[in-house]
Amino acid sequence: MSEMKDLESGAAGAGGPGRHILILNRFDRETDCRYPRYVDHAVDRVAYIASTAGHSGVDTALAEAVGVVDDLADWQAVSKLALGIVREFGPLDHVVALFERDLEVAARLRELLDVPGPRPAEIERVRDKVTMKELVVAAGLRVPRFTDVGSPEQVARFAEETGFPVVLKPRDGSGSQGIYLINSAASLAETLASPLENYSCEEFIDATMYQVDGVVQDGAVRVLRAFRLLNTCLDYTLGQPFGSVASDDPVLEKRLAGYSEVVMAALGVRDSVFHLEVFVVDRPADPTAVPAAYDDLVFLEVAARPGGAELPHLWREVYGLDLLEVATRLTLGESPRLAPSAAGGEAGGYLLMPEPPVRPCRVVSTTSLLDRVPEMYAEVLPAPGAVLDGTGGAKETGGRYRFRAATGRDVERAVRQVIDAYELAWEPVDEGERVVRRTAGRAQSVARP
Template sequence: MNRHVLILNRWTNSFAEYHRYIDHTADRVAYLTTAAGRPPLDAELAEDIRVLSDLSDTAEVLAQTGELVRLYGPFTHVLALSEFDLEPAGEIRRHFGIPGRGPDEVAAVRDKVVMKGLVAAAGLRVPAFRETPTASLVREFAAHNGYPFVLKPRAGADSQGVHVVRSEDRLEDLLDGADLADAQCEEFIDGALYQIDGVVQAGRLLTSRAWRCGGSCLDFATGTAFSSVANDDPDFERRVTVFAERVCAALDLTDDVFHLEVFRAPRPSGDGDELVFLEIGARAGGGQVRVIWEEVYGVDLVAASARVQLGDDLTIAPMDLDGPVAGYLMMPEPPVRPAVVDAVTSLAGRVPALCSETLPPPGTVLSGNGGAVHTAGTFRYRADRSAVVEEAIRQTLAAYRLDWHPLDERPDGAGGPAVREAVHVVG
């Protein structure tokens, strides 16, 4: 194909094995990567690999790209599959005149104020929101909208820096010394959280599936188990699919893998429920989304993301709602961190519908910085109905045990089983 591709990489696992889905002998491929992301890259196949201390350093990213262009010629494509690398990729495209999503288009899928504005303009329900770069603007939002409300970064991810503000006292604690330059406030939506993952090419939705979440990413980040179960209600699936298509059109997502989050909330009038847009990422979902899609549905969302952005024709069958129902459960790290894992109970063969698990081996240090990647255990399920998966999650929660001790104490010191906080499972 003779494409010249620049890849920005910060992944440290198999997701960074780009040679599995990009033919490095047909295309010329160069990398800008972090030091931690260097090992999975195939140096023998790569045109060049440049290690940067910080991929968010725009000046250094542009300088290194310029050097690569000088040595090897202009690039035809820039790939950035991590959400945190979309902005520098957009700057590279603009600076070097490379086709693809530039800074303004990146803002539509990264800046939550911009994206909600575009989705609202398309006639879809979004939470009341406002950019709030000063404490006075935050207080003004609270006075107008009341408590609780959400204070979070405009361009955050993984629930970093997200706060549900439930009282004036809590608000004042948060505002004390806070850097609000990138802050926004939005209405708190009391409803069931759904995630919709999908692949769109040439503006056409190839496949998608909605998942009912037990808890939220914020709950998981603060120490509560998180579950997600694929929806098998065909009427709701049709409804949420139309919603997702309208969101993609509003944000000009035409050749992407996306991860959309919406609330299903009661209408204020009491007449049924409505879908409320929360946010979207122009990338494959995190947590166990990529793993479970490949294990149960045979779709590699990371490979699809790369290939669809490169313009390769994809053949992906629409999701079969009469087929298997997948689900997963992620257990949070212990309440005292860093903690050392002493033992964790395998549930393989003990829980019906449990198809695979990933457990931290004894001696693993859980630092509290693992996010949804390095957890205290993940469990994946496959069944013919969502109710069976939900029951399997309940059984897993009841049987799960992680023994640990604080890093600075001996194994026979304080410690014990991880907190098994209840996860909401629909039923």
């Protein structure tokens, strides 16, 4: 064991050949982020700094050292551990972070420790939504009208010009957390009465949204899949089911590949996994007619990391590609060989059911639908006794489901079938029970062989 406080050495702590790698991890065991498959821990020396939940996703026996912090956003705690790792085990060659909110911390560590890789200014282009949109606009692409939230009067003028609804969102947010949909001047004034630090405001786009996952290498898109949203992430935060279904439109997918290259070039990203959200508007009535420019697409935002929710599972299970592995290897400067993206084949999709409207609440019972919907091959349900308190995001939900079928239309049909048949019995709990009951129940995950 290391004598360093807050840092424990693993079996590989004696050092060895190969690269010296630090991984920031908040993925738990269920996410199945397979670092020992991505990096040979017998050749490379791999240290980890993990969140409390992410500690379960680390194979401590293979690690050189493991540090645990309550929050990976705690720069003081993370930098202290990283400096300790360097003092005890030597300089780092790489810093890896796969979760969006950890990209800035990884960039700051590279700067602090003089490690190659993206620095804070580069990460800002794919994290700050105002900077991001300014660069995309400069590349000639459409974005929602937007403004920084400087003062209540500024935002009120913006809303008057664009009309309601408008959307308030954190400039560096992720997972649709902290977003407000404002439908009236009175609601806007009420929301702005409390300070909103580091927020932007943008017009609401009423159009079909797509999630686009892909890989860009040397500036060219090598792999891409588009998923049509049956509603939006914002709808989910407001209590509606969230469904995402693979696109059946090869013309659109080809178009999105070219569009994604323009977006990533505008942001200065040449080698990365990406998760793009884009609205498709003004589609021509003739499906064979393709607009000359990308004026039928409206950029929302993009992240330089794999998509979240059930997407990592879908990519592995349906499309045979581990995007977390690709992201790791690209961060390490490797050039993984990827088969060119081609539309067609089996389609995937997923569904998130929201938590009940009254929270905190205790789950009394759930109903498995695994044997009733053939296209649904995996479900994750909260266990009886679990307490849902509205902070789970896409992880702790009223139910998570994954689908595969011959076409996206078949997947959508199955998603709607699950929504119609879904059952969850719950009861409210008082504040005194929250801490005790929160840890009493665990998610029940079942997959069809």
